[in-house]
Amino acid sequence: MNIKIVSIFPDVLGTYGDQGNARVLEYLARSTGATTELVSVGINDVVPVDGDLYLLGGGEDGPQALAARRLQAGAPLQRVVERGRPILAICAGYQILGRSFVAEGKTLPGLNILPADSVPATRRMVGEVLSEPLIGIGQALMTGFENHGSMTVLDDGVEPLARIRRGSGNGRDGYDGVIVGSVIGSYMHGPILARNPGLACHLLSCAGLGEVQPSRRHRQLHHERARAQIESLWRTVRA
Amino acid sequence: MSLARRVQLARRVAQLSAAGVRCAPRFQGQTLPGRLALAIDPDFLMHRRDEGLAVRSILVTGTNGKTTTTALVKELLGPNALSNRGSNLPWGVATVLAEGTSRSRDAVFEVDEAYVPSVARSLTPAVLVWLNMSRDQLDRSLEVRRLAARIAESATDIDTLVANAGDPLIVAHASEFRRCLWVKGPEEWRNDALSCPRCTSELLYETTWRCVNCGLHEPEADYQVDAMGQLSAHGEAIALLHPGLPGSFNLLNASLAVVAVAAATGGAVEQLARHATVTRGVEGRFTTWWLTGVETTPSLTTYLAKNPAGWHANLAMLNDADAELVLGLNAKVADGRDTSWIWDVAFESLGIGPVIATGERATDLALRLEVAGFDVTVEASQRAAIRLAASRGRNRIVYLGNYTAFRSLIGDLPALGAIAALGSEVAL
Ligand SMILES: [Zn+2]
Numbered sequence: 191m192n193i194k195i196v197s198i199f200p201d202v203l204g205t206y207g208d209q210g211n212a213r214v215l216e217y218l219a220r221s222t223g224a225t226t227e228l229v230s231v232g233i234n235d236v237v238p239v240d241g242d243l244y245l246l247g248g249g250e251d252g253p254q255a256l257a258a259r260r261l262q263a264g265a266p267l268q269r270v271v272e273r274g275r276p277i278l279a280i281c282a283g284y285q286i287l288g289r290s291f292v293a294e295g296k297t298l299p300g301l302n303i304l305p306a307d308s309v310p311a312t313r314r315m316v317g318e319v320l321s322e323p324l325i326g327i328g329q330a331l332m333t334g335f336e337n338h339g340s341m342t343v344l345d346d347g348v349e350p351l352a353r354i355r356r357g358s359g360n361g362r363d364g365y366d367g368v369i370v371g372s373v374i375g376s377y378m379h380g381p382i383l384a385r386n387p388g389l390a391c392h393l394l395s396c397a398g399l400g401e402v403q404p405s406r407r408h409r410q411l412h413h414e415r416a417r418a419q420i421e422s423l424w425r426t427v428r429a
Numbered sequence: 430m431s432l433a434r435r436v437q438l439a440r441r442v443a444q445l446s447a448a449g450v451r452c453a454p455r456f457q458g459q460t461l462p463g464r465l466a467l468a469i470d471p472d473f474l475m476h477r478r479d480e481g482l483a484v485r486s487i488l489v490t491g492t493n494g495k496t497t498t499t500a501l502v503k504e505l506l507g508p509n510a511l512s513n514r515g516s517n518l519p520w521g522v523a524t525v526l527a528e529g530t531s532r533s534r535d536a537v538f539e540v541d542e543a544y545v546p547s548v549a550r551s552l553t554p555a556v557l558v559w560l561n562m563s564r565d566q567l568d569r570s571l572e573v574r575r576l577a578a579r580i581a582e583s584a585t586d587i588d589t590l591v592a593n594a595g596d597p598l599i600v601a602h603a604s605e606f607r608r609c610l611w612v613k614g615p616e617e618w619r620n621d622a623l624s625c626p627r628c629t630s631e632l633l634y635e636t637t638w639r640c641v642n643c644g645l646h647e648p649e650a651d652y653q654v655d656a657m658g659q660l661s662a663h664g665e666a667i668a669l670l671h672p673g674l675p676g677s678f679n680l681l682n683a684s685l686a687v688v689a690v691a692a693a694t695g696g697a698v699e700q701l702a703r704h705a706t707v708t709r710g711v712e713g714r715f716t717t718w719w720l721t722g723v724e725t726t727p728s729l730t731t732y733l734a735k736n737p738a739g740w741h742a743n744l745a746m747l748n749d750a751d752a753e754l755v756l757g758l759n760a761k762v763a764d765g766r767d768t769s770w771i772w773d774v775a776f777e778s779l780g781i782g783p784v785i786a787t788g789e790r791a792t793d794l795a796l797r798l799e800v801a802g803f804d805v806t807v808e809a810s811q812r813a814a815i816r817l818a819a820s821r822g823r824n825r826i827v828y829l830g831n832y833t834a835f836r837s838l839i840g841d842l843p844a845l846g847a848i849a850a851l852g853s854e855v856a857l
Contacts (some may be wrong), residue, residue: 197450202624205771206767207767207770207771207772207773207774208769209772209773210771210772210773210797210800211802213772213800214800217799217800226450226619233624233631234631247615250572250573251572251574252624252625252629253624253629254628255629256624256629256630256631289698306501317766318766319839335766335767335769337767337770378766379769380768381767381769382765384772384793384796405794405799407792407795407799407805408796410792410793411792411793411796414792417456
């Protein structure tokens with residue numbers, strides 16, 4: 191089995207270590223005996239639509255606006271969605287999949303794949319996140335690191351990814367991220383798939399790889415970060 | 430209280446407290462007197478100038494290499510020059526000025542990027558050295574583009590900007606400076622600046638870089654240094670640099686230091702270039718130690734890097750070192766709480782072998798390294814990690830850590846019987 195992982199514009203949406211998600215997926219897929227092909231699509235390249243799994247990362251305002259313009263031309267990600275292939279979009283990448291987002295003070299059209307709008311928040315949301323996933327990924331808890339100035343408002347009835355226990359996530363609704371069909375959005379860096387092996391395995395299953403087991407170190411990192419967040423949460427509550 | 434008395438009081442308190450904290454931990458000694466002086470007189474930096482104690486100053490800013498470049502400039506300015514080491518916020522500068530004597534006519538200060546406008550307004554420096562703009566600790570500082578714009582606010586207070594021509598973020602914000610001297614180095618870290626900082630279109634990198642849309646382009650270099658240390662002025666070779674520090678980025682730092690001192694003092698670049706040498710490691714950076722407290726008496730070379738660009742540059746140097754590799758990662762406030770950036774470091778390009786991961790976030794680092802194909806051992810205690818490396822048979826150890834990990838290792842060195850290797854060039 192070969193799996194084709196497509197990383198969208200890591201040259202401009204690669205400011206927060208989110209390329210790590212692609213590296214983690216390759217590593218996990220290979221551990222099952224599958225072969226992998228990682229396509230890093232540059233900002234000047236054509237986005238292939240025959241991939242098995244798509245990734246978008248975070249970036250600053252200017253690069254985010256550029257990435258959105260490029261993805262509007264020819265609508266490649268809309269075709270990926272029609273094919274039902276999984277897309278994981280983080281932070282700026284998550285915002286541009288919505289109806290609209292704000293970059294450098296201007297409201298810009300998104301790709302309209304997610305029924306959501308991202309608007310500037312009154313304060314920047316920075317720090318560790320602890321959340322409870324609302325989908326079965328074999329984890330009671332998720333952790334990550336958020337760093338964003340916009341919040342995301344989901345339309346009524348749209349399913350978020352996780353309930354926030356610590357941190358801000360979408361910013362106002364008490365949740366982080368979104369799941370719409372095969373598309374997952376989140377504000378969590380870390381990178382999210384390094385911190386959350388269950389989500390990484392879930393994505394690979396959605397991409398057709400069957401059952402995937404994380405490595406010992408991967409589980410160890412999840413446990414260590416989750417424990418640190420729980421302890422810190424308890425210290426805050428007691429104080 | 431009259432203004433003059435307040436200024437005097439500020440200085441006196443700062444000097445007394447400086448004497449008082451000399452026995453306190455070193456780092457506090459570098460900031461407390463300045464904090465007191467600024468608390469009594471918020472314009473302390475500026476008033477020193479009014480008192481006829483003005484110094485001709487050079488400021489050094491940028492993401493990576495501030496401390497090293499400041500040390501190089503200080504070597505060139507001579508023993509009476511004032512300088513801060515590591516404490517690069519306004520109170521660190523105030524501490525140095527409070528203690529400075531009237532004989533001190535030259536000064537070089539490294540300044541945190543966010544504080545360049547306020548320090549420049551107070552000191553009206555002769556030269557600002559702007560090294561690079563790369564992502565560093567985004568979780569606590571402004572994003573890099575906004576930070577570059579803030580540095581540019583200092584333009585009217587500075588005579589000459591001496592800056593890295595290879596960095597589009599600097600070039601995009603340099604138009605307001607009265608005079609610019611551009612220096613080009615052997616290679617650049619590009620990953621943080623791939624879209625044009627002015628118009629967000631793509632940048633093309635050939636022998637020089639340019640924006641395909643708005644015309645922002647690499648300025649013609651006044652000085653250029655190649656990977657062998659050959660310094661040229663407008664294409665003509667003028668001197669060979671020996672900074673005494675490894676890595677091509679240190680050749681660029683040394684070139685910037687030389688050009689800055691020449692611009693500030695009117696000296697000749699050719700002459701100054703011969704003396705741009707740091708003879709000892711800078712606060713433990715690039716320093717080789719002999720570990721007399723370890724049975725095999727191995728050598729240990731210590732490197733500090735704070736962000737992907739710094740790790741990339743340092744690891745490129747270590748690539749073929751025949752040494753045990755120990756990598757340390759912390760995530761304290763001073764490091765930036767977010768460790769995601771380790772996934773941007775191209776560990777895959779290193780020779781794959783055994784490595785020891787250490788520090789508070791050793792597990793994050795270990796997963797990153799395992800994904801890159803390394804055979805990883807985790808040892809959370811840094812001191813134990815060095816001992817473990819020493820037990821593995823090779824007699825050389827190379828350590829690379831981020832800021833607080835590095836500082837705590839340097840603090841641990843006495844327990845390992847570390848003696849700075851005498852008379853040695855840096856081992857790599
Ligand atoms: Zn441009």
